[in-house]
Amino acid sequence: MPPSPVTGLHHVTAISGPAQQNVDFYNGLLGLRFVKKTVNFDDPGTYHLYYADGDARPGSFLTFFPWADSIPGRIGPGQATVTAYAVPVGAVDMWLARFADEGIDFGSPAERFGQRVLSFRAPDGLALELIEAPAASGGWENGPIPLNAALGAFHSVTLCTFDPDVTARLLTEVMGYDETGQDGGRLRFENAATERAAVVDLVCPPGIDRGRMGTGTVHHVAFRVPDDEAQVEARALLLDAGLQPTPVIDRQYFHSIYFREPGGVLFEIATDPPGFALDEPADRLGHDLKLPPQHEPLRPQIEQRLAPLTIPRPDG
Numbered sequence: 001m002p003p004s005p006v007t008g009l010h011h012v013t014a015i016s017g018p019a020q021q022n023v024d025f026y027n028g029l030l031g032l033r034f035v036k037k038t039v040n041f042d043d044p045g046t047y048h049l050y051y052a053d054g055d056a057r058p059g060s061f062l063t064f065f066p067w068a069d070s071i072p073g074r075i076g077p078g079q080a081t082v083t084a085y086a087v088p089v090g091a092v093d094m095w096l097a098r099f100a101d102e103g104i105d106f107g108s109p110a111e112r113f114g115q116r117v118l119s120f121r122a123p124d125g126l127a128l129e130l131i132e133a134p135a136a137s138g139g140w141e142n143g144p145i146p147l148n149a150a151l152g153a154f155h156s157v158t159l160c161t162f163d164p165d166v167t168a169r170l171l172t173e174v175m176g177y178d179e180t181g182q183d184g185g186r187l188r189f190e191n192a193a194t195e196r197a198a199v200v201d202l203v204c205p206p207g208i209d210r211g212r213m214g215t216g217t218v219h220h221v222a223f224r225v226p227d228d229e230a231q232v233e234a235r236a237l238l239l240d241a242g243l244q245p246t247p248v249i250d251r252q253y254f255h256s257i258y259f260r261e262p263g264g265v266l267f268e269i270a271t272d273p274p275g276f277a278l279d280e281p282a283d284r285l286g287h288d289l290k291l292p293p294q295h296e297p298l299r300p301q302i303e304q305r306l307a308p309l310t311i312p313r314p315d316g
């Protein structure tokens with residue numbers, strides 16, 4: 001099989017509680033940059049909110065569908081169960097104090113593969129981690145968190161799948177990952193083509209119920225390719241492997257294909273270009289509601305349906 005054009009993680013998309021609670025937590029408390037206010041292109045009456053590191057680089061994008069009438073989901077097999085951001089070494093102590101002050105539900109710091117890990121939950125239940133990593137870089141200069149503690153790119157996502165062996169084979173044979181470690185029941189995979197957002201862990205504790213999509217769960221995990229040509233190559237490799245990727249779909253800020261990996265998790269492969277500065281200045285991201293051309297004619301009706309949002313730490 002030819003080498004995979006996949007270069008690590010691109011974004012993680014989750015289902016959240018109310019939109020205002022979402023921006024207050026991810027922009028205000030965690031200090032991620034709010035980089036795009038748009039709608040779910042498949043359901044334009046609901047927001048799609050995007051967060052990133054200061055430079056808005058792929059591998060740091062966390063995106064949300066705040067579904068107002070969604071019921072709480074259940075984290076379990078068939079999902080990405082944990083999303084982890086890299087933070088500079090020594091940063092966990094600051095975060096422990098901040099989470100305690102802010103009433104965030106967090107666990108005791110743990111050690112994993114020689115790195116310090118702090119597990120916590122967003123107010124809507126999404127499972128997150130901060131992992132101290134020597135290569136953590138990024139942060140957001142204009143954000144509320146000092147750069148020596150700020151979130152950079154993703155460290156990793158953790159997957160729990162119905163068939164870890166086939167998921168592992170997909171990662172290593174088709175998606176450019178090498179198995180690089182084992183810690184208890186946790187298998188670690190790394191993509192050698194990148195230094196940021198390179199890690200995928202596979203761990204599924206026995207006896208937990210099947211995951212159920214809903215508030216506080218990850219909807220899908222997106223991997224990166226550098227351009228459209230690489231995406232076509234990746235799609236061909238997936239077809240050769242017997243998977244069923246969608247045709248390329250224009251997501252305005254990137255181009256995407258989607259497929260269900262054989263262990264049950266919804267995967268996407270997204271291009272790095274064109275990026276978030278496509279429709280607003282790079283130093284004023286997230287200011288205005290942005291709609292793709294197909295929904296622009298409905299702007300008045302869409303704006304009427306969406307609750308107004310106050311961004312705690314606006315750009316620019």
Ligand code: ZN
Nearest residue numbers: 013220222268
């Ligand atoms: Zn996506």
